Amino acid sequence: MLLLNPQPLSLEYLRDVVGVPVHFEPPGDQGAGTDPASALFEGIASDDLPLLAHGRQVEFRLRAPGERHDIAPLVLAPGIAVYRVGGGTLVALSLPDIDDCASPRTSSLLARFLTNLGVTLDHAPGIDPDAVSFLDE
Secondary structure, three states, X not given: OEEEOOOHHHHHHHHHHHOOOEEEEOOOOOOOOOOOOOXXXXXXXXXXXXXXXXXXXXXXEEOOOOOOOOEEEEEEEOOEEXXXXXXXXXXXXXXXXXXXXXXXXXXXXXXXHHHXXXXXXXXXXXXXXXXXXXXXX
């Protein structure tokens, strides 16, 4: 499951989805850290990772009770939290501000993360890319 910009307003929903308490904590609790060998970081330079932390006040974290051994942090980095939850994986990715997302460096970083997660970024066959528009146009 991929969560983009998880918010404290969604605490109850997220708790129901994952089955354990969800917290939003100040940055600094790095826990599992970043494993540069992780497939999530394939093709990503370590000096690009701070782009996701820009302006972050809180980070997404799960707190599994001691008896829950089916939940484990895999990667905890600024703007990124990856957990094993049962037989699946939960990825929480905090996106930078819209202006920052539009910069080529950040846009490429986000595209690489999404590609590494298996998200298809191409338009489906038969869809004219020029026909896709923004809602506020």
